[in-house]
Amino acid sequence: MAKSIAVLGSTGSIGTQTLDVAEREGDIAVRALTARSNIKLLEEQIRKFRPALAAVADEKKAAELRAAVADTSTRVLGGERGVIECAAEAGSDTVVTAVVGIAGLRPTVAAIEAGKDIALANKETLVTAGGIVMPLARERGVKILPVDSEHSAIFQSIADQKRFLKRIIITASGGPFFGMSRAELAGKTRADALKHPNWTMGAKITVDSATLVNKGLEIIEASHLFGLGVDDITPVVHRESIVHSLVEFCDGSVIGQLGVADMRLPIAYALTYPERKIPVTAPLDLVKIGSLTFYDIDNAAFPAVELAKKAARAGGTMPAVLNGANEEAVAAFLEDRCGFLDITDLIAEAMEAHRPTASPSLDDIAAADLEARYAVRRRLGR
Numbered sequence: 001m002a003k004s005i006a007v008l009g010s011t012g013s014i015g016t017q018t019l020d021v022a023e024r025e026g027d028i029a030v031r032a033l034t035a036r037s038n039i040k041l042l043e044e045q046i047r048k049f050r051p052a053l054a055a056v057a058d059e060k061k062a063a064e065l066r067a068a069v070a071d072t073s074t075r076v077l078g079g080e081r082g083v084i085e086c087a088a089e090a091g092s093d094t095v096v097t098a099v100v101g102i103a104g105l106r107p108t109v110a111a112i113e114a115g116k117d118i119a120l121a122n123k124e125t126l127v128t129a130g131g132i133v134m135p136l137a138r139e140r141g142v143k144i145l146p147v148d149s150e151h152s153a154i155f156q157s158i159a160d161q162k163r164f165l166k167r168i169i170i171t172a173s174g175g176p177f178f179g180m181s182r183a184e185l186a187g188k189t190r191a192d193a194l195k196h197p198n199w200t201m202g203a204k205i206t207v208d209s210a211t212l213v214n215k216g217l218e219i220i221e222a223s224h225l226f227g228l229g230v231d232d233i234t235p236v237v238h239r240e241s242i243v244h245s246l247v248e249f250c251d252g253s254v255i256g257q258l259g260v261a262d263m264r265l266p267i268a269y270a271l272t273y274p275e276r277k278i279p280v281t282a283p284l285d286l287v288k289i290g291s292l293t294f295y296d297i298d299n300a301a302f303p304a305v306e307l308a309k310k311a312a313r314a315g316g317t318m319p320a321v322l323n324g325a326n327e328e329a330v331a332a333f334l335e336d337r338c339g340f341l342d343i344t345d346l347i348a349e350a351m352e353a354h355r356p357t358a359s360p361s362l363d364d365i366a367a368a369d370l371e372a373r374y375a376v377r378r379r380l381g382r
């Protein structure tokens with residue numbers, strides 16, 4: 001086998017597509033799988049991929065799964081500690097971080113400490129703790145290979161020209177509410193927000209795409225991955241999701257990466273890098289697409305990108321507050337406990353109330369995350 005992987009969050013959108021890529025590539029061994037609670041799907045995956053280890057964050061569900069797969073050789077662990085053990089599992093060389101939210105942070109740090117390369121889907125890791133994670137990866141000599149489509153595009157476009165990099169142009173689909181005013185956005189519901197025009201993803205990131213918080217998080221993620229300030233990363237709405245992002249070099253030349261909108265492409269590249277192996281998507285038919293369009297972000301209707309840049313400029317624990325408030329507000333929105341526009345309002349309020357700690361530890365980041373969540377819960381009367 002060319003590669004051995006652990007997939008954290010294997011039952012989610014990125015997780016299932018990662019296993020699809022592993023199966024199609026044919027020379028990728030799956031050593032560990034984890035989920036939060038979906039043990040039905042995790043059991044199917046265990047029977048198919050026969051990993052040495054599996055973990056379920058929900059301890060009760062872990063016990064159920066342990067009984068269900070007692071006839072296999074897979075050892076089933078429970079809780080966050082179980083997920084962390086899977087991340088550091090001895091037999092894998094690459095860990096795919098496809099957990100959603102800040103829950104992905106500590107397992108990713110454990111994987112880096114164990115010397116694993118990271119195929120990074122969990123953007124919340126770099127948003128909340130890029131200042132810890134990137135230096136740690138350098139110190140341990142491990143690669144952080146981006147799975148997020150924009151970051152994969154930027155990575156591929158930079159190639160070996162990093163020293164000439166001047167600016168990043170990060171594309172955004174604009175989500176389902178592109179072109180709408182704040183008045184039109186006010187009444188948008190969970191069902192409206194979950195209808196993404198170009199991508200099928202987990203619920204949290206789909207809402208983040210509708211608010212454009214996703215683009216804000218991605219700008220912070222890119223600033224850590226590629227070493228530019230957030231003001232050198234320009235977002236542009238590109239409705240067709242064909243140009244996945246571009247870079248501008250010091251001579252004015254702009255290079256971008258194009259492809260069919262299919263997450264299996266950046267997943268496969270992160271797993272086979274620096275090689276490219278099998279055809280992953282259908283060929284791109286530019287004539288059929290006809291035209292590619294680009295627009296400015298409407299910052300008045302969608303304040304999320306400016307909020308994220310503000311959080312990054314404040315630095316320290318402020319991006320963790322932006323992220324924690326967003327996770328809490330999105331969870332409330334998905335349960336119809338707050339409105340669409342409340343999401344960014346709640347983030348702004350949590351940031352306003354926070355005094356950031358400079359050069360935070362992982363514990364400082366966890367505390368800031370909790371502070372933001374409590375601020376949102378208090379505002380929502382919980």
Ligand code: NDP
Nearest residue numbers: 009011012013014035036037038099100103121122201202
């Ligand atoms: P999903 O919600 O589809 O999947 C999340 C996965 O993480 C599931 O396996 C889930 O388990 C598990 N999980 C959730 N919470 C916890 C927890 N507290 N502890 C341990 N495991 C947990 O998310 P996506 O696949 O959409 O996104 C995953 C990450 O990738 C996110 O950070 C997202 O921003 C990023 N990303 C996703 C893209 C996409 O196309 N989906 C594109 C680019 C980036 P269970 O199924 O049991 O709940």
Ligand code: MG
Nearest residue numbers: 148149150218
């Ligand atoms: Mg993305």
